């Protein structure tokens with residue numbers, strides 16, 4: 001296993017050997033493998049090479065082939081506005097403190113436990129991936145945006161975080177073997193793709209049978225106040241936004257948040273029942289929802305099975321989100337377990 005000292009002595013683009021074993025050329029079958037060379041990946045069977053781009057390990061594919069052009073537009077947007085950026089986080093200690101102080105990420109790390117393999121799809125600048133690499137976990141963060149991954153890699157190198165690896169990839173053309181990760185997470189991402197339902201279907205097979213799948217999405221009801229604020233922000237200015245008023249201190253980070261929330265080139269909104277449908281289509285059993293569904297007892301362990309409640313309870317929960325999580329973007333998280341195993 002790679003040590004922190006090893007990472008320090010490697011280049012910024014160091015890929016953890018355990019993660020390397022889960023990679024393949026995009027579009028190849030799962031028997032294919034990749035080796036890491038000085039400035040890229042190589043398929044030893046075919047000799048095909050996948051050079052790093054701007055110093056970022058890259059297995060990017062399928063962007064130009066997207067006939068909706070959403071993937072290219074979203075990539076360009078997040079190249080210009082890497083999200084969420086590292087404001088206020090000087091070192092790994094700051095990041096860990098912030099992660100432990102956030103009830104959701106703290107419970108997530110606790111539920112994941114130790115020595116697991118975790119895939120984060122759409123990791124942005126990589127904070128969650130770096131945090132989850134605690135406890136001996138090995139994490140792969142993938143994203144379209146090289147400028148976001150560059151910030152992730154810079155932080156990783158500076159703090160010698162050996163077990164977090166970052167590779168540029170497109171969710172619709174993943175260079176990852178099926179059934180290789182204990183946990184697959186994608187939060188705040190699938191609603192920026194050309195087809196969130198298809199994107200979900202693309203990431204689930206990367207979880208091992210019995211593995212955990214976690215998806216965070218904009219809520220259909222909770223997101224309404226953001227649309228109302230979007231009509232006013234040009235007149236009133238960014239302080240109409242609760243997060244800018246109460247959470248963010250850094251001007252550049254505030255600018256990126258406002259762009260992400262109010263000027264995004266593409267976003268879709270989703271409901272709990274819709275995601276339950278995706279779970280059923282992809283053989284994922286429902287475990288829980290965050291914030292919890294009204295009338296259901298939140299399980300102490302984030303990965304314990306809980307009751308999804310009745311449809312009126314789910315509707316009432318989401319209508320309630322118009323006055324609660326809407327202030328911070330209306331992201332709700334659903335957790336499931338891939339069947340089998």
Ligand SMILES: C[S@@+](CC[C@H](N)C(=O)[O-])C[C@H]1O[C@@H](n2cnc3c(N)ncnc32)[C@H](O)[C@@H]1O
Nearest residue numbers: 078083122123124143144145170171187188189
């Ligand atoms: C709002 S940011 C969320 C970043 C991070 N998950 C977070 O919550 O802080 C959305 C990210 O999804 C990435 N993304 C969007 N579509 C993608 C795709 N098809 N493949 C990979 N990443 C994608 C974007 O590049 C961007 O970094």
